[in-house]
Amino acid sequence: MNVISTDPLWSVGSRLDTDSPTDSASGCDSEPHAERAAIDIPAPAAGFTRVRMTVAYDGSKFRGMAENEGVTTVSGTIRTELERCVEHPVVLSVAGRTDAGVHAWGQVISFDVDSDLVASGKGSPARLARAINQQSVPSIVVRDAELAAADFDARFSAMTRSYRYTIVNRPVPDPFLAATSWWVPQDLDLHSLQLGCDALYGLHNFSSFCRRPKPNPVTGFEPSLMRRVREARWHEAGDGILRFDITASSYCHQMVRSIVGTLIEMGRGLRRPGEMAGIIRSEDRSRAGGVAPPQGLCLWEVGY
Numbered sequence: 001m002n003v004i005s006t007d008p009l010w011s012v013g014s015r016l017d018t019d020s021p022t023d024s025a026s027g028c029d030s031e032p033h034a035e036r037a038a039i040d041i042p043a044p045a046a047g048f049t050r051v052r053m054t055v056a057y058d059g060s061k062f063r064g065m066a067e068n069e070g071v072t073t074v075s076g077t078i079r080t081e082l083e084r085c086v087e088h089p090v091v092l093s094v095a096g097r098t099d100a101g102v103h104a105w106g107q108v109i110s111f112d113v114d115s116d117l118v119a120s121g122k123g124s125p126a127r128l129a130r131a132i133n134q135q136s137v138p139s140i141v142v143r144d145a146e147l148a149a150a151d152f153d154a155r156f157s158a159m160t161r162s163y164r165y166t167i168v169n170r171p172v173p174d175p176f177l178a179a180t181s182w183w184v185p186q187d188l189d190l191h192s193l194q195l196g197c198d199a200l201y202g203l204h205n206f207s208s209f210c211r212r213p214k215p216n217p218v219t220g221f222e223p224s225l226m227r228r229v230r231e232a233r234w235h236e237a238g239d240g241i242l243r244f245d246i247t248a249s250s251y252c253h254q255m256v257r258s259i260v261g262t263l264i265e266m267g268r269g270l271r272r273p274g275e276m277a278g279i280i281r282s283e284d285r286s287r288a289g290g291v292a293p294p295q296g297l298c299l300w301e302v303g304y
Contacts, residue, residue: 039156041157050149054142059102059104077136081136086122102298106299108154159303162299162303163300164244164298166298169187172185195266205224206255208258208282258292
């Protein structure tokens, strides 16, 4: 079925210039081409049914979401358990490829299961969710599982991805929050943090905040780093806890953590919030701040 996708791999610009994974690169020089492109999502093969799951996980236990040979990953762990249950190969599509140490509350995955197994109950979404939870809890938890439309794809159907970064801004660290936050003992000015977000909104080249991608091995072109940020703001949760929420169609590598690192420098008074626009325009990674640690970041929600 022909659908609209925000995945940069399938943007017009990336088809002309590059191939690159979700949350790692791409876009083009104008919003329609950079963000939205019509693609064909393959329907399940004959005799198979598509399943969708919403997954939460503690990223400290894994070397990221995407499978890598020789290391433990979220996708690899889930796929192994699914294949044990359904006794046939499973290919996962994932909404966001989180890095090592990054958590998720609203990660979405999709995959196809033999329709006969679904009908018999052996491959039903509920049973598969229970199997994963029994084997992987508390590191991985399936929060929701259901049958999906044939034209649904966790990656290519996604319109937005929202991340949350948590800061503990107290003189003394909190051992119970250490695994899911960044402890910043220096005083932070919330007003400066908020002002620093203003320049992030809209479509920009975020080269200043992203690890430089490798050129496409076929075309030789470097992926573009154009992204549209739809929301970026801080929330004060009380007791020294600050949360940064950002929503965009997709992200380049380390983009959110680099933005947070730069904003924290502004909150500490080491930079002026008004510098953010110039940092973005420079398209120079050396102009931005350091990369915030991974444990404070969480893939919060995926919008479809």
